[in-house]
Amino acid sequence: MNPVLELSGITKRFGDIEVLRDVQLRLYPGEIHALMGQNGAGKSTLIKVLTGVFPASAGEIRLGGELVRPDSPIAAQRLGISTVYQEVNLCPNLSVAENMFAGRYPKRGLRIDWKAVHAQARELLARIGLSIDVTRLLSSYPVAVQQMVAIGRALGVEARVLILDEPTSSLDDDEVRKLFTVLRKLRDEGLAIVFVTHFMNQVYAVSDRITVLRNGGWVGEWPVAELPAPALIAAMLGRELAAAQARTVPTQVTEAGAVPLLRAEGLGQAAQLQPIDLQVRAGEVVGLAGLLGAGRTELARLLFGLEMPDRGTLSIDGNAVRFASPSDAIAAGLALCPEERKTDGIVAELSVRENIALALQARMGVGKFLSHAEQTRLAERFVAQLGIKTASVETPIGLLSGGNQQKAVIARWLATAPRLLILDEPTRGIDVAAKQEIMEQILQLAEAGMAVVFISSEISEVVRVAHRIVVLRDRRKVGELPAGSTEDDVYEMIAAAV
Numbered sequence: 001m002n003p004v005l006e007l008s009g010i011t012k013r014f015g016d017i018e019v020l021r022d023v024q025l026r027l028y029p030g031e032i033h034a035l036m037g038q039n040g041a042g043k044s045t046l047i048k049v050l051t052g053v054f055p056a057s058a059g060e061i062r063l064g065g066e067l068v069r070p071d072s073p074i075a076a077q078r079l080g081i082s083t084v085y086q087e088v089n090l091c092p093n094l095s096v097a098e099n100m101f102a103g104r105y106p107k108r109g110l111r112i113d114w115k116a117v118h119a120q121a122r123e124l125l126a127r128i129g130l131s132i133d134v135t136r137l138l139s140s141y142p143v144a145v146q147q148m149v150a151i152g153r154a155l156g157v158e159a160r161v162l163i164l165d166e167p168t169s170s171l172d173d174d175e176v177r178k179l180f181t182v183l184r185k186l187r188d189e190g191l192a193i194v195f196v197t198h199f200m201n202q203v204y205a206v207s208d209r210i211t212v213l214r215n216g217g218w219v220g221e222w223p224v225a226e227l228p229a230p231a232l233i234a235a236m237l238g239r240e241l242a243a244a245q246a247r248t249v250p251t252q253v254t255e256a257g258a259v260p261l262l263r264a265e266g267l268g269q270a271a272q273l274q275p276i277d278l279q280v281r282a283g284e285v286v287g288l289a290g291l292l293g294a295g296r297t298e299l300a301r302l303l304f305g306l307e308m309p310d311r312g313t314l315s316i317d318g319n320a321v322r323f324a325s326p327s328d329a330i331a332a333g334l335a336l337c338p339e340e341r342k343t344d345g346i347v348a349e350l351s352v353r354e355n356i357a358l359a360l361q362a363r364m365g366v367g368k369f370l371s372h373a374e375q376t377r378l379a380e381r382f383v384a385q386l387g388i389k390t391a392s393v394e395t396p397i398g399l400l401s402g403g404n405q406q407k408a409v410i411a412r413w414l415a416t417a418p419r420l421l422i423l424d425e426p427t428r429g430i431d432v433a434a435k436q437e438i439m440e441q442i443l444q445l446a447e448a449g450m451a452v453v454f455i456s457s458e459i460s461e462v463v464r465v466a467h468r469i470v471v472l473r474d475r476r477k478v479g480e481l482p483a484g485s486t487e488d489d490v491y492e493m494i495a496a497a498v
């Protein structure tokens with residue numbers, strides 16, 4: 001069988017930075033191909049070269065044996081190469097159908113043929129098993145549905161190759177399973193699918209072959225059965241992943257008689273969260289576990305003054321507080337690293353240095369300034385500590401890979417040295433090795449006395465770092481588990497709560 005798509009000798013330079021070097025990729029009809037590599041390895045860049053976002057500096061793309069050179073994503077899509085990029089760009093305030101056909105509306109004469117738009121949108125979504133009202137606003141649907149709409153948009157009618165760059169980062173287990181059913185169906189219809197993810201279990205659940213990139217170079221291509229997880233990780237890292245230091249997380253952080261740093265009693269908000277009790281002590285990592293929509297983010301926002309509770313009390317060091325805004329929470333020593341990096345997180349045009357210094361500067365208040373030199377020292381320290389891959393601290397953060405942007409957002413909040421740090425999905429989009437480093441950092445900070453509230457959809461991570469796990473379901477707390485609990489313990493608690 002001949003490959004449907006073959007990339008060879010792909011090199012990409014931005015100025016004098018070489019981001020891809022002699023990379024190849026072969027896709028066959030009817031396969032799901034995992035494209036793997038650490039943060040900054042070049043996966044998204046390869047996809048952008050392939051889909052005409054920017055030209056390659058050297059190399060060839062052959063589609064069905066013919067040399068092609070798409071010069072825009074639309075041109076690539078016309079050739080049958082469809083893509084859902086890492087940063088999904090849909091418009092929440094347009095309808096589902098408008099989102100799917102914006103830029104390529106079917107027309108009758110000069111007019112948009114709305115009947116055809118709606119019919120075709122429904123047809124495409126039906127192909128991926130989704131039956132929804134396509135005339136409603138996209139924002140009226142949950143994230144998982146929006147993600148499916150993005151895939152529906154990419155599919156078009158003539159797609160031969162479908163590329164998905166981290167499509168599952170905001171989906172829960174159930175939704176991932178549904179997506180995989182769709183992908184397998186499309187594969188069986190003959191589509192070649194490229195799948196990028198940092199979830200190792202997903203690679204093995206769905207893909208047929210794997211290509212690994214490391215530091216902009218091509219490492220190899222394997223059938224999935226010939227590359228078990230440890231070998232895959234070694235190929236990505238160029239070394240074995242050092243076994244995570246077996247740390248015995250103390251069951252309880254005891255400061256004899258001390259009042260907890262933060263205590264919430266019956267804290268809640270009508271539609272958002274049932275009344276919750278929560279205590280966090282200095283030096284303690286409290287994990288919030290639960291499925292998507294369980295109320296973890298809502299709780300974080302209530303604690304940080306982004307939402308106003310309408311019942312219950314909150315106290316810091318035993319003194320009742322009422323945060324009217326995040327700045328009150330910050331003044332009380334709290335920090336929140338939000339889950340939505342693109343909207344709440346980075347300022348793309350500013351440098352890595354400015355992005356990292358941002359929160360600390362804000363905390364210092366008006367009239368006091370971090371000097372350029374202080375900002376540089378600060379940024380360079382975190383770039384080294386978290387292994388942020390960037391040419392320099394002066395690079396605009398928008399040019400960093402997705403995972404490295406996320407590390408910089410974490411650094412920004414660590415830099416404020418808060419007394420209590422709330423991390424909402426901090427490891428989303430972060431590679432296996434970096435995840436381990438970030439967990440290690442969190443434990444070190446806790447040892448040094450910081451209190452941490454850690455939110456993650458990956459329950460394996462929560463059980464690994466938390467001294468205590470608060471389990472949420474359907475916007476209420478269903479129980480607590482001690483350190484040493486397993487993933488299954490958490491799932492059981494979620495399932496048992498009805």
Ligand SMILES: Nc1ncnc2c1ncn2[C@@H]1O[C@H](COP(=O)(O)OP(=O)(O)OP(=O)(O)O)[C@@H](O)[C@H]1O
Pocket residue numbers: 014017019037038039040041042043044045046086389390399400401402403404429
């Ligand atoms: N326009 C650009 N100018 C300069 N450097 C860039 C540009 N775009 C990407 N890079 C660099 O190319 C490298 C590869 O980035 P890329 O986004 O392809 O990584 P990735 O493998 O997708 O990582 P992640 O898993 O974090 O998404 C990064 O070091 C990034 O900073």
Ligand SMILES: [Mg+2]
Pocket residue numbers: 043044045086165401402403
């Ligand atoms: Mg990427």
